[in-house]
Amino acid sequence: MNVSQTRSKRRYVKILLGVIGAGAFIALGTLSAAYGGIDIKPGPRIFAGSGSAATNTTFAQPVVSGMTVGATATATTPASVPATSVAAPSVKAGK
Numbered sequence: 001m002n003v004s005q006t007r008s009k010r011r012y013v014k015i016l017l018g019v020i021g022a023g024a025f026i027a028l029g030t031l032s033a034a035y036g037g038i039d040i041k042p043g044p045r046i047f048a049g050s051g052s053a054a055t056n057t058t059f060a061q062p063v064v065s066g067m068t069v070g071a072t073a074t075a076t077t078p079a080s081v082p083a084t085s086v087a088a089p090s091v092k093a094g095k
Helices: 003-034
Strands: none
Touching: none
């Protein structure tokens, strides 16, 4: 294989990959400008409302009440000694 041909192929591949990469950045910029990334032209901008409010409204922070723990939680002090110090099975396997 000729060394000069190998070098020219590598250079061609590098140039081709550079052109593909530049095209990807141009496409990225075009798509972001078209879908609201950059405000190039005047027009309606879509903003999120709150809940089921219409768009282009101001956000209203929802009001949330305090946390409830439910009926199963009890607020008592724990016992000083564990209820079961050693675990023992109630039924043992037979032969």
